[in-house]
Amino acid sequence: MKTPEIPLNENFRLKALKEYSILDTLPEKEYDDITQLASQICGTSISTISLIDERRQWFKSKIGLEVDETIKEVSFCGHAIMEPDKIFTVKDSRLDKRFQNNPLVVGEPHVIFYTGVPLVSPEGFALGTLCVIDDQPKELNQKQLMALKALSNQVVSLFELRKSKMMLERLTNDLENRNKELEKFARVAAHDIKSPLNNISSLTEILLHQYSAELDDDGKMMMQMLDTSSQTLRELVDGILEHSKSDFILTENRRIFNLNKLVQQCIELLDNRKEYLFIIDFDESLIAVNKVALQQILLNLMSNAIKYNDKAQVQIKIDFAEDTNFYKFKIQDNGLGIDEKYQSKIFDIFEVVSNEDRFGKKGTGIGLSTVKKLVEGLGGTIVVNSVVGESTTIEFSIAKQDFL
Missing domain, CATH: 3.30.450.40 (GAF domain)
Structure with missing residues (x-):
C-alpha cells in the first residue's frame, strides 16, 4: 500500500x-x-x-x-x-x-x-x-464521467455560495456594529454640542431679562441674534441626528395597522390647539408597512405644509390609494408653493429654498432629504408638484411586500 x-x-x-x-x-x-x-x-x-x-x-x-x-x-x-x-x-x-x-x-x-x-x-x-x-x-463511460464532472462543479458552486453567504453575514454584522457606534457617537456629539448652546441661550435670556435697561438697541439686537443663532444650531444638530438614524428606522419590522389612526396621531402632535384644517380624503384603511418610517415621513411633510404656508387658514389634504404593488400617498397644502426651478433640489440635503417659514425660522435642509431616504428605502418614489402662491402637492409611494 x-x-x-x-x-x-x-x-x-x-x-x-x-x-x-x-x-x-x-x-x-x-x-x-x-x-x-x-x-x-x-x-x-x-x-x-x-x-x-x-x-x-x-x-x-x-x-x-x-x-x-x-x-x-x-x-x-x-x-x-x-x-x-x-x-x-x-x-x-x-x-x-x-x-x-x-x-x-x-x-x-x-x-x-x-x-x-x-x-x-x-x-x-x-x-x-x-x-x-x-x-x-x-x-x-464518457457520458458518466462528464455527468460526474458536472456534478462536481455544482458542489464547488455550493461551497462558493456558502462562502459568499458567510462573507455577507460578516459584512452585515460589521455594518450594524459600525452603525451602532456611529449612532452612539452622533448622540454623544449632539449632546456635547447642544449643552453649551443651551447654556448660551439661558445666559442670553438672563442678560436680556435682567440687564435689558443697561443695553442699547444694538446690544439687544446682538443678544437676540445670539439667541436665534444658538436655537438654529440646535435644530441643525437635531436634524443631522434624525437623518443619521433613518437607516436604523428602516430596519424596523413591518406591521399591520390602521392608517387613519396613524394620521390622526400625527395631526394631534402637530396641531394640539386645533388651529389648522386637515382633510383626510380616504376611508378606513389597514396597511402593512414599516410604521415608524411612515410616521416619520408623514410628520415631516405635514409639518412643512404648516410651516411654509402664508394663508390665514392653513389647509392640508391627505389622500391615500393603493394598487397591486404600491401604497400611494398624497399631501396637498394651500401654502407658499415652490418655484419650479427649485423643485428638483428640495430633497437634497442642506438645500434650503425658502428664507423663513411661517414662524420666522429658517429651515436646515435636512428634513426632506431624510424623507426621500426613507421613501426610497421602502422601495418607493417621491415627487413634488407646486404652483407658487397657491399650493404644493407631494406624492410618494411605498412598495408592498408579502407580510411575514
Whole structure:
C-alpha cells in the first residue's frame, strides 16, 4: 500500500479549504441530492463528497457508507487531489500496487472500484473529491464521467455560495456594529454640542431679562441674534441626528395597522390647539408597512405644509390609494408653493429654498432629504408638484411586500 503524497501547495490548499468553514458541519439536502444522483448515474453502491484536511478525509455527504471519516493515509481521495485537473480512476484496486493491503480494500467497505473528480476551488486548489465507489471492478463511460464532472462543479458552486453567504453575514454584522457606534457617537456629539448652546441661550435670556435697561438697541439686537443663532444650531444638530438614524428606522419590522389612526396621531402632535384644517380624503384603511418610517415621513411633510404656508387658514389634504404593488400617498397644502426651478433640489440635503417659514425660522435642509431616504428605502418614489402662491402637492409611494 502507498500512502498519498502531500501536495506542494498544501498550506495554501488547507487555508482555502478552511475558508469555507464546512468541515464537521451537519448533513445538508443540497449535497445529499448530488451524491444520490452521482451514485444512480454511475450505478455504484457508494458515493461521497470527501474533503481532505491535515489528517483525515471527512465526508460532507455520503450514500452507502456508515462512517463519517477515515484517516488520510488510507484514503483514495488523498491520491486523487494530487492532480486537480484530472479524474482519478481505479478500476480494480486489488490489481493496483498502491492499494493492495489497504484496509479499505481488504475490509469494509471493500473499495474495489473508485472514480473521484477533484473539487477544485476557483483559485485552483483541490479541496477533496466527488467520488463513486463499488465493491466490484467497474469502468465508467464518457457520458458518466462528464455527468460526474458536472456534478462536481455544482458542489464547488455550493461551497462558493456558502462562502459568499458567510462573507455577507460578516459584512452585515460589521455594518450594524459600525452603525451602532456611529449612532452612539452622533448622540454623544449632539449632546456635547447642544449643552453649551443651551447654556448660551439661558445666559442670553438672563442678560436680556435682567440687564435689558443697561443695553442699547444694538446690544439687544446682538443678544437676540445670539439667541436665534444658538436655537438654529440646535435644530441643525437635531436634524443631522434624525437623518443619521433613518437607516436604523428602516430596519424596523413591518406591521399591520390602521392608517387613519396613524394620521390622526400625527395631526394631534402637530396641531394640539386645533388651529389648522386637515382633510383626510380616504376611508378606513389597514396597511402593512414599516410604521415608524411612515410616521416619520408623514410628520415631516405635514409639518412643512404648516410651516411654509402664508394663508390665514392653513389647509392640508391627505389622500391615500393603493394598487397591486404600491401604497400611494398624497399631501396637498394651500401654502407658499415652490418655484419650479427649485423643485428638483428640495430633497437634497442642506438645500434650503425658502428664507423663513411661517414662524420666522429658517429651515436646515435636512428634513426632506431624510424623507426621500426613507421613501426610497421602502422601495418607493417621491415627487413634488407646486404652483407658487397657491399650493404644493407631494406624492410618494411605498412598495408592498408579502407580510411575514
